[in-house]
Amino acid sequence: MTYRAGWIHFTNVAPILDSLVLPPQVSAITGVPTQMNAALLSGQVDIANISAVEFIRNADTLEALPDFSVAVLGPVYSVNLFHTRPLQELRRIALTAQSAMSVALLEVLLRGRGLSPALERAEGEAEDLLNSGYDGVLRIGDSALREWYRVVGPLTPERTMTMLPDSGRGITVTDLAEEWFRLTGHPFTFAVWAYRKDRPPPAALIQAMRVARRDGIGHLAEVAQRHAARLGLPERVVQHYLWNFRYHLEAPDRLGLEEFAAKAVPGHAPLRFGERPAR
Known part of the structure; x- marks a missing residue:
């Protein structure tokens, strides 16, 4: 029987998914977060890199890989509240x-x-919605990264990513992951690789994902170069953006995830993770 994966293939997971070679008997589809959340919960796919909040809300039926995440400590650059007040x-x-x-x-x-x-x-887009009467606009993903840079850029030889302002063009950009860090001091875990408890992933798929992640992180400049061209952004922006992510669901990431779970979904079922691989 074919094992079915659902990938949210934003740039932030390019170091894992770009070079992933699916083993035999594994198929994959792609979509935006809400689509893949729904596909996993309905049984259309067996595993997906879903929103952490959906993993928390459905912890009674889902389990997560113990060493895969999309997390950051501080700014994420692509989950932004654009506002004029x-x-x-x-x-x-x-x-x-x-x-x-x-x-x-x-x-x-x-x-x-x-x-x-x-x-x-x-x-x-943020500026269009702000011009239509909203005083705040929440944007995510690759489009949010582009719109953030349009507001706060450009980079110069003397000005790095961490030196860019948080406003421009009459708009302030509040990075939600940075706000979370200011509130809690913890990383924020945006996504985990979750699967249905009755359909755990084959070992060959997990191993292929680990191989792909090693390759992607080891060739981050090349990954950034490919995606910068597609996004229409400077390579420096995309490389820093990818370098900033935490892909291994380490103890600090789990701590932040547990704190978010308590704040966002009080009374949730215990979060379950598979066994960690041997060191």
Whole structure:
């Protein structure tokens, strides 16, 4: 029987998925986070790199690989709240339907500040939505990375990624992962590789993923070069963006994940992870 994978192939997982060679009897489809979340929960696929919040909400039926994650310590650059007023003055925020994770994180951060603006579904680029009447717009993924750079760039030989401002063109960009770090001091885990408990992945697939990750991280400049051309961004931007991620679900990442679970989904079932590979 074919084992079915569902990949969210944003640039942030390129070091794992770009060079992944699926073993025999494994097939894969791709989609945005909400599509792959639904595909895994409905049984259309058996494993997916899904939003951490969906893993938490469905911890009674899902288990996660113990050593794969998409996490950051500090800024992520691609999960951004674009706004034209200070955070405490926001009245209407447009939310993307592509990511339950980013919406849940935004809700946690707003509650932490005692804020309750209206949250409304609306798709489109940040500047267009801001011009249409919203004073805040949540954007994720590759498009959010491009829009962030459009607002705060450009890089110069003297100005690195960490020296870029957080505003430009009359817009402030609040990086939600950086806000999480300021709130908790922990990394933020955006995604895990989760699978249905009754359909654990074959060992050959897990090994192929580990080989691909080693190759991708070992050739990060080449990965960045490929994706920079596709995104229309400087290679320096994309290489720093990828270098910034934590792909191994280490103890600090799990600690941040558990804290987020407690804040976002009180009373959730225990989170379960497969056995870690031998060192």
